[in-house]
Every structure is written in C-alpha cells, then in structure tokens.
Amino acid sequence: MRAAAVADWRPVLAPAVVLRHDRARDTDLLLLPERVVVLHGGAGPIVGLCDGTRSVRDIVDDLAERFPGSSVATDVPAFLERLRTEGWLR
Template identity: 65%
Template sequence: MTVPVADDWRPRLSPGLVLRHDRARETDVLLMPERIVVLHGQASTVLELCDGTRTVPDIVAVLAARFPRAPVGDDVGVFLERTRKEGWTR
C-alpha cells in the first residue's frame, strides 16, 4: 500500500530527536525526551537521509540505488508518513 506524500516535502527529524547507534543493544535507536525507539531493518538508513534537504522522491532514488531489489518506492512513503504522524519527522 502506498501512502501519498507531497513530492516537495523535505522531511527532517523533529527538534530534540537524535538518531544514534546503541552499542549496548547493538542497534540504531531514536532518542527522544523520556523515550527511546529501537529501529529495525533499514529505518535508520531512511532517517539518516531525512536531513531537510532531500525531497521524498530524492530519498526514494537514493535508496533504490542502494537496494535495487527492494520495494523502496512503496515502503518509504508509508514509513515516512508514519514518522510524521508519530512526530519523529516534520
């Protein structure tokens, strides 16, 4: 299922959130005030590209080049819309 996201949206992490690698958990996490989100799969790879300079199609293009067999065109839009609803990106 694809989720329509604006082609001109340039997602970036919301203020106060930090993307880090947690050595104790051996995984990437998203640090928030009073909360830690453990990231799975390529979630941190997508979030690293959310720097406010790339549009969603730009992010999809970068990921499609890195992972040619993955359905990034469908998955990235769904994931980014969820991050926006959760308040992780804006």
C-alpha cells in the first residue's frame, strides 16, 4: 500500500477482535476467536487509538507529541500495517 494511503487509513479493530487490559499480568491483550495475542511495550496504547475516527497520520502525530524524538513516524505505520495483514485491523 502506498505511504499516502496508509497515512489516510483510519484503522479500527476487526469485528471479532477485542482489546483488553489484563490486570494480573499488567499487559494489553487482543482477544480473537480461539486466540489471545499479548501486546508488549507501547503496542496496546497504539491499538487503543485505532477507533476508526483517527487516521494513521493523526495517530502518529498524537504519539510524536507524547514521545518527542521517538521513531513513531516510521514504526507505527509499519506496526499497524502488520496488524491489518493479520486481519486484526480493518
């Protein structure tokens, strides 16, 4: 997918996917039919921004403001695209 198209994409969790925080493990999880995916580091908060109203560009801008000097401009779009390839985002 072209970079401009990815930047304009408004990711949202696929219908069968739920984001939950596991208090016992203090980590975020994606609950899928017959599968649980453990999200590490900042992955949970990134997925939490995927509500269908924000574009990837908006998500990157938000995170860049929160974490100046980080590589969100390249890392976040690639991460979200991987989740879309898995079928967890649409």
